[in-house]
Amino acid sequence: MTNNQYKILSRRFDRNDAHNISVYEADGGYVGLKKVLSHMSREQVIAEVKESGLRGRGGAGFPAGVKWGFVPEDVEDIYFMVNADESEPGTFKDRFLLDYDPHMVIEGSIISSWAVRAKLCVIYIRGEFGWLVDRVQAAVDQAYAAGYLGENIQGSGYTLNMIVHKGAGAYICGEETGLINSVEGRKGQPRLKPPFPAVCGFLDKPTIVNNVETVASVPDIIIDGASEYRKHGTEKSAGTKLFSVSGPVKNPGIHEIPLGLPFNEFFHEWLGGMADGEELKAVIMGGSSVPVLTAEEAMETNLDYESLAEAGTMLGSGGMIIIPERCDMVELIQVLMHFYWDESCGQCTPCREGTGWLHRIVKKLRKGEGTLEDLDLIENVCEGMAGLTICPLSDAAVMPIISFLEKYRPEFEALIQNEKESISSSRWAREIRS
Numbered sequence: 001m002t003n004n005q006y007k008i009l010s011r012r013f014d015r016n017d018a019h020n021i022s023v024y025e026a027d028g029g030y031v032g033l034k035k036v037l038s039h040m041s042r043e044q045v046i047a048e049v050k051e052s053g054l055r056g057r058g059g060a061g062f063p064a065g066v067k068w069g070f071v072p073e074d075v076e077d078i079y080f081m082v083n084a085d086e087s088e089p090g091t092f093k094d095r096f097l098l099d100y101d102p103h104m105v106i107e108g109s110i111i112s113s114w115a116v117r118a119k120l121c122v123i124y125i126r127g128e129f130g131w132l133v134d135r136v137q138a139a140v141d142q143a144y145a146a147g148y149l150g151e152n153i154q155g156s157g158y159t160l161n162m163i164v165h166k167g168a169g170a171y172i173c174g175e176e177t178g179l180i181n182s183v184e185g186r187k188g189q190p191r192l193k194p195p196f197p198a199v200c201g202f203l204d205k206p207t208i209v210n211n212v213e214t215v216a217s218v219p220d221i222i223i224d225g226a227s228e229y230r231k232h233g234t235e236k237s238a239g240t241k242l243f244s245v246s247g248p249v250k251n252p253g254i255h256e257i258p259l260g261l262p263f264n265e266f267f268h269e270w271l272g273g274m275a276d277g278e279e280l281k282a283v284i285m286g287g288s289s290v291p292v293l294t295a296e297e298a299m300e301t302n303l304d305y306e307s308l309a310e311a312g313t314m315l316g317s318g319g320m321i322i323i324p325e326r327c328d329m330v331e332l333i334q335v336l337m338h339f340y341w342d343e344s345c346g347q348c349t350p351c352r353e354g355t356g357w358l359h360r361i362v363k364k365l366r367k368g369e370g371t372l373e374d375l376d377l378i379e380n381v382c383e384g385m386a387g388l389t390i391c392p393l394s395d396a397a398v399m400p401i402i403s404f405l406e407k408y409r410p411e412f413e414a415l416i417q418n419e420k421e422s423i424s425s426s427r428w429a430r431e432i433r434s
């Protein structure tokens with residue numbers, strides 16, 4: 001099996017000129033948009049995307065076409081937002097799409113906006129991705145100049161404007177209602193759901209929020225059809241997916257895989273196995289918010305939504321973190337708990353207080369000042385945090401720490417018994433922190 005045959009979303013990543021509209025058009029770009037505007041109804045586009053089985057690539061895996069179908073028929077003002085906040089530790093796929101192939105994202109966003117009758121599309125880019133804002137804005141300007149955006153697009157009577165909005169560097173603005181509040185100029189804090197944004201979102205009007213990779217998948221589905229898209233992947237996890245792989249393997253970086261690929265095969269044949277002198281200890285499959293798998297568990301699972309759920313974790317955003325044997329798991333979880341505590345927006349007490357408690361307990365353990373009761377306290381605090389808050393950030397802190405404690409408990413206990421030098425900062429964890 002070669003990995004080149006699955007380069008669909010990433011097929012232009014090895015070119016340095018595809019961000020120019022002329023190059024994109026010469027490679028078949030904007031053909032999907034022309035097809036929907038001239039030959040398809042909105043219902044046909046939504047039906048094709050539903051049929052393709054495309055699931056949201058931002059983390060939750062909700063079927064894109066089903067979400068589009070929730071927009072009420074009788075409302076005029078509808079909005080579409082592209083979530084390019086990409087702040088989940090371990091995840092760096094969307095920035096590749098925006099950097100190397102911004103027109104594929106823009107074309108997918110226009111088709112998606114048209115399908116849901118949106119009059120404005122906002123691309124919300126993570127604040128730290130300053131250079132990408134310029135890159136995407138330049139591509140949007142080219143799309144306006146070519147008549148793919150603005151009034152009466154390609155003579156179809158459809159008018160769509162597109163805004164590139166730069167965030168201010170808050171992880172929580174990646175949560176879709178936090179993102180909407182941020183675009184409205186409010187504090188980037190999530191809203192209670194229901195109502196869901198598809199019914200009541202930006203300015204209390206129907207708003208669809210989709211991830212960058214989700215919308216980038218749309219043009220090919222329109223051009224080649226749902227059945228072609230379904231040639232890769234499994235029945236319930238259709239298509240290919242970008243994984244951003246970090247950690248000491250021979251070939252880290254972005255890999256586009258057919259969903260359902262066994263991890264064992266991915267690890268050995270695509271990633272080339274561990275770098276010299278390293279041994280695999282554990283894998284975080286879908287970004288820092290999902291439960292960790294031991295090396296043995298990872299080797300037995302496949303990379304699709306259902307198999308990973310069965311293995312007790314999630315595909316999430318596809319941010320795969322490979323953890324070597326030398327990694328101190330308590331130090332790693334301290335880094336992650338600091339992240340969630342720092343990024344909690346603070347409006348729910350269980351999350352605001354709980355993330356702080358988790359971070360403080362792990363810090364205390366690593367100082368050699370912990371007790372066995374502290375391990376019970378971690379579980380106790382987590383019980384008071386899971387499923388009880390406005391958004392899932394609280395659960396996103398609970399899931400990793402509970403799995404670390406369950407699977408690597410001896411490392412926590414060793415700190416209590418002072419069997420180990422507790423502040424031995426490993427190089428690997430320092431790299432993650434930076």
Ligand SMILES: Cc1cc2nc3c(=O)[nH]c(=O)nc-3n(C[C@H](O)[C@H](O)[C@H](O)COP(=O)(O)O)c2cc1C
Pocket residue numbers: 055056057058059060061062064083084085086087088171172173174175176177209210211212214215391392393396
């Ligand atoms: C704390 C938090 C952060 C999130 N960050 C992102 C993000 O950076 N990018 C993203 O696409 N989705 C993110 N999500 C998920 C979004 O809320 C939403 O489900 C997603 O943008 C929907 O797009 P999709 O259906 O195409 O996946 C985040 C969710 C939470 C709870």
Ligand code: SF4
Pocket residue numbers: 172189190343344345346347348349351352389390391392393394
């Ligand atoms: S769970 Fe945390 S991040 Fe989410 S809304 Fe509540 S306080 Fe904010």
